[in-house]
Amino acid sequence: MSLRKQAVSLAIMHAADVLQPLLILPYAGRVLGPLHFGLYAYALSVGWLAATIVEYGFHWTAQRAAASARDEPAAIASLLAEVTATKAVLCCVVMLVGVAASDGLIAVSKPMFLCAMLTSVGGILFPTWLFIGLERAWQAAIAVVVGRSLALVCFLMMVTSSAQIELAVAIQSSIGLVAAVVSLPFIVPVGFSGFRAVTPSMVGLQLRNGWRGFLFTLVERMFVALPVPLVEHFSGYVAAGNYSIAEKFVNATRPFFRAMWETLLPRVAYCARHDPEAGLALIRRSLLTLVIGAAFSLFLFFIAPYVILLLFGESFSGAIPIVRVMSVIPVLINANTCTSNLYMFNYGHERAWAILNVSSLLIFLAVAYLLSQQLSNAAIAVAVALIAREFFVLVVSAGFFLVFGTARAQGPATQDDGKAHASDVAAGAVLASRGQLRSER
Numbered sequence: 001m002s003l004r005k006q007a008v009s010l011a012i013m014h015a016a017d018v019l020q021p022l023l024i025l026p027y028a029g030r031v032l033g034p035l036h037f038g039l040y041a042y043a044l045s046v047g048w049l050a051a052t053i054v055e056y057g058f059h060w061t062a063q064r065a066a067a068s069a070r071d072e073p074a075a076i077a078s079l080l081a082e083v084t085a086t087k088a089v090l091c092c093v094v095m096l097v098g099v100a101a102s103d104g105l106i107a108v109s110k111p112m113f114l115c116a117m118l119t120s121v122g123g124i125l126f127p128t129w130l131f132i133g134l135e136r137a138w139q140a141a142i143a144v145v146v147g148r149s150l151a152l153v154c155f156l157m158m159v160t161s162s163a164q165i166e167l168a169v170a171i172q173s174s175i176g177l178v179a180a181v182v183s184l185p186f187i188v189p190v191g192f193s194g195f196r197a198v199t200p201s202m203v204g205l206q207l208r209n210g211w212r213g214f215l216f217t218l219v220e221r222m223f224v225a226l227p228v229p230l231v232e233h234f235s236g237y238v239a240a241g242n243y244s245i246a247e248k249f250v251n252a253t254r255p256f257f258r259a260m261w262e263t264l265l266p267r268v269a270y271c272a273r274h275d276p277e278a279g280l281a282l283i284r285r286s287l288l289t290l291v292i293g294a295a296f297s298l299f300l301f302f303i304a305p306y307v308i309l310l311l312f313g314e315s316f317s318g319a320i321p322i323v324r325v326m327s328v329i330p331v332l333i334n335a336n337t338c339t340s341n342l343y344m345f346n347y348g349h350e351r352a353w354a355i356l357n358v359s360s361l362l363i364f365l366a367v368a369y370l371l372s373q374q375l376s377n378a379a380i381a382v383a384v385a386l387i388a389r390e391f392f393v394l395v396v397s398a399g400f401f402l403v404f405g406t407a408r409a410q411g412p413a414t415q416d417d418g419k420a421h422a423s424d425v426a427a428g429a430v431l432a433s434r435g436q437l438r439s440e441r
Contacts, residue, residue: 003263009137010259013144018255020148021172024155028168036162043108043169047116050098052221054090054120057213058083058206059129064346065209066133067266068273073191080130080187081194086206087124094120115170122176126183130190133266139186143179151175212354219357223364223389224251227382230368234378238318243379245312246322249304253296253330260289260334261341272346279346280405286338293334300327318379325383332390340397349400356396364389 029037062083069075095117102110131140151171159168227247232240264286271279304327305320312319344353367388371381 003267006135006137006266007259007263009141010132010262011255013137013141014255014259016141016145016148020152020175023152024172027156028159031159032162032165032168036165039108039112040165040168043112043116043165044172046098046106046108046113047119047169047173050094050117051119051123052217053094054087054123055214055217056087056090056207057210057215057217058087060213060216060345061210062206063129063133063265064269066130067135067269070134070266070270074193076130076134077191077194078197079194080127080190081192081198082202082206083127083129084124085195085198086203086210089203091117091120091124112166112169115166116173118170118173119176122174122178122180125180126176127187131183131186132262133269135266136186137262139183140179143183143186144175146182147175147178150178212350215354216357219361222361223386226364227368227386230372231379231382234372234381239377239379242316242318243322243382245308245316245319246326246379246383249300249307249323250326250329253300254333256292256296257330257333257337260286261337264342265346268342268346276347280343283338283342283401283405286342287335289338290331290334293331296330296334297327300324300330321377322379322383325380326386328387329390332387332394336390336393336397339401340393343401343405344397347405349404352400353397356393360389360393363392 028040032040062079065079066076069079095114098106098113098117099110102108102113106113108116126143128140128144131137151174154171155168158164158171228240228244231243264282268279268282271282301324304323308316308319308323340353340356344350344356364385368382368385371384372378375381
């Protein structure tokens, strides 16, 4: 599949992920009412957090392993079985803990929590990571569009009062299950032979291989969740509201960068194993997309302030200086996608990649706290802290790319951080060898 078709498929899939909840939002607000809509949103957030744990970073590590072993059917079948089994184990653990915490630590009933857990079950059965890793994103896009469309229709037709809040949560949480059914014809050719040989040790291996991707995902989710509470803590609700509006404009650019790395990561992961120089050349070409990141930044600085005034009025003019300060973030994310997510993750620096992202969280918290003591507007302080975080990641990851990437000879990815043990990039090769041995038996 060409990179252009892969990119278009991913854009369609992410557009469906964004549009369907937005289309439901006004109807759900009117039908459920403020109180029950808040409970609905809270239950979905709980389900989202549970799904993050069950996913366990496999969207990174398993996707890379699938990309590097795409020409080895036995390895792909084994990988699918092992990741599915590992997710099932994690889902059982999360479900037991969640049921025990329901009606107490978690402010939802047990039936409501189980409805929200349908998101995690769908994540087990619908392997988005596999389709993207094999560069078959169009198959995932078809399944997601069908699942989102069916959920939209069912929600509008079946949820008619606040008494049906559990049904509302179940419908919105079952999108992955519907996508899994739709994608079954695409999964069958991959085969289910790998499930016969899954063992606890293989589940443990997947947990060890996936923890860095899981750590990265958690850190990224914290950057989404932490800023608004921090602004509210230091400057109150008005500042938090202004920051939230500015943040939404910045976050609107993020789907492009996600589609970008999901398009390029499978190809780069494959090249990192089979043709490292071609992968490095592809990463260098991806830097041309900085033009798009710069265009987003210019839009945020010059156009977004007028859009804010048009949509929200003068009462939210406090968001304008915030969005202008944050306008540099898209071009920084664009660069980090190339040097950190594409290069460091795939070319033998995964440990440094994980440490870098955790360190960036500490940088953000430290800068946000220190500047909040000095500036009267904590929203500006938090915005500057986010920029400091992205700039820190860029300096370090660009240093790795310039020092190690340009000096790398043709061959497999080098050892992680110069140490004697092999990088996790070799996971695909291990799976391939194991799959070939099984086929011989």
